[in-house]
Amino acid sequence: MMPLIAANSLGEYVLESLLYWKLPGNESIAFTIAALIHVVLILTFFGVAPLIFIWLERKVAGRIQDRLGPTRVGGAYGWLQTLADGVKLIQKEDLCPAEADRMLFRMSPYLVFVASFGAFIALPFGNGFVVQNLEVGLFFMLALMSLEVLGVVFAGYSSGSKWALFGGMREAAQVVSYEIPMAICALVPVIATGSLNLVEVGRFQAGGFWNWLIFQNPFTFVAFFVYFTVATASVKRAPFDLAEAESELVAGFHTEYSGIRWSYFFMAEYASMFAVSGIAVFLFLGGWYDGVHIIESMDAFVAREGCGWLGQYTVNVIGLAIFITKATSLVFFQMWVRWTLPRLRIDQVMMTCLKYLLPISCALFLGATVWPLFLYSLPMTAGQTDLRPYPMGNRVYNAKPAAVKPADKSDSTKHPAPSAVIIKEGSGKEA
Amino acid sequence: MTGHQLLFWVFAAVTCGGAIAVVLTQNVVRMAFWLIVSLGASAGLFFLLNADFVGTAQLLVYVGGTLVLLVFGVMLTASGPFSKMQTRPGELFLAGIVAFLLLGLLGSSVCSVNWNAVVAATNHGQPLLARQELNHGYNKPEEGNTGHPLGMAFLGMRPDRDLAPGTKTLSTGYLLPFEIASVHLLVVLIGAAYLARAKRRVQPNE
Numbered sequence: 173m174m175p176l177i178a179a180n181s182l183g184e185y186v187l188e189s190l191l192y193w194k195l196p197g198n199e200s201i202a203f204t205i206a207a208l209i210h211v212v213l214i215l216t217f218f219g220v221a222p223l224i225f226i227w228l229e230r231k232v233a234g235r236i237q238d239r240l241g242p243t244r245v246g247g248a249y250g251w252l253q254t255l256a257d258g259v260k261l262i263q264k265e266d267l268c269p270a271e272a273d274r275m276l277f278r279m280s281p282y283l284v285f286v287a288s289f290g291a292f293i294a295l296p297f298g299n300g301f302v303v304q305n306l307e308v309g310l311f312f313m314l315a316l317m318s319l320e321v322l323g324v325v326f327a328g329y330s331s332g333s334k335w336a337l338f339g340g341m342r343e344a345a346q347v348v349s350y351e352i353p354m355a356i357c358a359l360v361p362v363i364a365t366g367s368l369n370l371v372e373v374g375r376f377q378a379g380g381f382w383n384w385l386i387f388q389n390p391f392t393f394v395a396f397f398v399y400f401t402v403a404t405a406s407v408k409r410a411p412f413d414l415a416e417a418e419s420e421l422v423a424g425f426h427t428e429y430s431g432i433r434w435s436y437f438f439m440a441e442y443a444s445m446f447a448v449s450g451i452a453v454f455l456f457l458g459g460w461y462d463g464v465h466i467i468e469s470m471d472a473f474v475a476r477e478g479c480g481w482l483g484q485y486t487v488n489v490i491g492l493a494i495f496i497t498k499a500t501s502l503v504f505f506q507m508w509v510r511w512t513l514p515r516l517r518i519d520q521v522m523m524t525c526l527k528y529l530l531p532i533s534c535a536l537f538l539g540a541t542v543w544p545l546f547l548y549s550l551p552m553t554a555g556q557t558d559l560r561p562y563p564m565g566n567r568v569y570n571a572k573p574a575a576v577k578p579a580d581k582s583d584s585t586k587h588p589a590p591s592a593v594i595i596k597e598g599s600g601k602e603a
Numbered sequence: 604m605t606g607h608q609l610l611f612w613v614f615a616a617v618t619c620g621g622a623i624a625v626v627l628t629q630n631v632v633r634m635a636f637w638l639i640v641s642l643g644a645s646a647g648l649f650f651l652l653n654a655d656f657v658g659t660a661q662l663l664v665y666v667g668g669t670l671v672l673l674v675f676g677v678m679l680t681a682s683g684p685f686s687k688m689q690t691r692p693g694e695l696f697l698a699g700i701v702a703f704l705l706l707g708l709l710g711s712s713v714c715s716v717n718w719n720a721v722v723a724a725t726n727h728g729q730p731l732l733a734r735q736e737l738n739h740g741y742n743k744p745e746e747g748n749t750g751h752p753l754g755m756a757f758l759g760m761r762p763d764r765d766l767a768p769g770t771k772t773l774s775t776g777y778l779l780p781f782e783i784a785s786v787h788l789l790v791v792l793i794g795a796a797y798l799a800r801a802k803r804r805v806q807p808n809e
Contacts, residue, residue, distance in 0.1 A: 276636060
């Protein structure tokens with residue numbers, strides 16, 4: 173029994189423990205407890221991650237502008253600065269302008285918050301470390317993150333201010349157009365794996381870093397950069413932060429907000445940055461795998477020595493650390509871009525999306541679909557093992573999706589995992 | 604009451620409450636907000652039924668797509684802030700009649716189904732099993748168990764009428780209403796395209 177895997181198995185684990193200790197309880201209670209554990213875990217992450225990212229943002233901004241950034245609160249590095257800001261924001265008066273539509277004005281921060289938080293339900297943090305291991309995990313995350321725009325638009329509309337209205341309008345136009353190339357780019361690695369389940373996409377990339385989907389074929393390589401650009405735009409980060417655009421619109425859609433409601437927008441923004449970076453890590457950069465066989469060796473060791481669930485759990489925690497490191501570096505990269513590049517004009521933003529990114533992503537999608545067929549059209553030398561990718565994706569099949577033991581664990585004793593070999597050498601042969 | 608049933612009632616109540624609030628609100632954007640609540644809760648009902656894909660598609664298409672366009676349209680076209688929708692009593696009366704007719708239609712089609720026969724047909728004539736082992740589709744669970752009675756009925760085969768033992772006449776299922784609805788959507792699309800084009804054609808002549 174391994175705790176902290178998908179909610180179903182944690183629920184079963186809780187149920188078994190209740191029965192074992194002869195405590196009162198049935199299936200419903202066990203699953204409620206499991207759900208609560210997960211909610212508390214992600215809510216903590218959802219609160220702590222923005223805390224660190226906002227501090228990081230200020231430090232990065234400071235360093236790029238040849239300043240120091242926060243230095244006072246919490247020692248030399250000012251690492252408690254965001255917490256101090258949070259305390260200040262909670263104390264502020266909850267203002268609502270007289271012109272505003274009160275109900276919508278008060279609701280919209282929650283809408284943004286819930287949409288951003290909901291996406292974390294399907295985001296795996298490691299091998300099976302996921303609240304709900306959905307078969308359509310990627311689709312679910314993209315769908316929920318597309319709801320964030322509604323909160324922003326409502327905030328802009330209900331504020332009763334022209335700055336906010338312009339910010340909301342720009343946001344709606346921008347996000348609705350950028351959603352299309354984002355979804356298409358996310359499909360390019362999905363074609364290679366044949367699965368929308370992010371855990372399965374992660375398992376698919378076991379082995380060396382050359383097994384990562386970004387190196388799968390030329391199209392996924394380009395798709396990563398296009399996806400990352402579009403994802404930066406979809407979380408309204410500079411150079412695409414037209415909805416805020418401080419130099420033109422005061423503060424855009426959140427001009428009228430103050431105090432804790434204002435901070436909800438920012439928590440959601442930073443959490444979404446992590447979420448899109450997490451998707452990028454799973455779709456292109458090997459998920460929780462380190463790329464130099466460390467996780468795989470530990471998996472093999474645990475399987476060989478029979479360390480039980482504790483050993484497997486430790487490996488998963490290391491995988492979690494690797495995943496968070498990767499995703500945080502992408503977030504760091506987004507900050508770096510923000511403080512380096514100037515903001516685009518709204519027409520330039522729309523042109524970049526509709527005239528360049530959308531055709532590019534469509535071409536990548538088409539290319540990724542045709543690539544395996546192209547490989548099949550090439551002649552093969554006799555005696556060579558057929559390692560070419562399947563047109564419908566080389567999915568890692570699990571006998572039991574809810575099984576406690578990851579499917580590739582037994583495979584990874586012989587490096588690299590056979591499922592991973594299938595494709596890699598196929599594309600390597602062509603290069 | 605199990606946790607599943609409790610969640611069902613919560614989601615169902617939120618769906619209905621949101622829908623009623625849509626009707627009772629006059630502000631168009633607030634209506635959109637209540638529609639989000641209602642559609643989101645119905646997506647929750649889909650998730651509760653293990654229909655993850657349908658629930659996600661509901662969120663993406665209706666909430667994330669249609670509603671954003673609706674709010675965007677209101678923001679672009681509204682002459683003043685917070686545009687209200689004034690309904691005259693006559694319109695209210697007419698809309699009420701249509702709504703109750705639709706309710707009657709939906710209610711009668713739900714009541715006309717012999718649910719025991721549906722269960723018997725999907726479980727291949729076997730008696731009702733324990734809840735966990737109930738088969739919801741025609742094909743086996745190993746094969747995905749995807750051929751569900753409702754989908755079959757849309758294709759023109761009603762399990763309770765056509766597969767029950769001793770049936771003589773075959774029904775058409777819901778094939779005709781399904782096709783009418785799709786043709787209706789096509790008509791709406793063509794009409795919208797026509798309206799959009801006609802306006803553009805007038806302008807150069809002026």
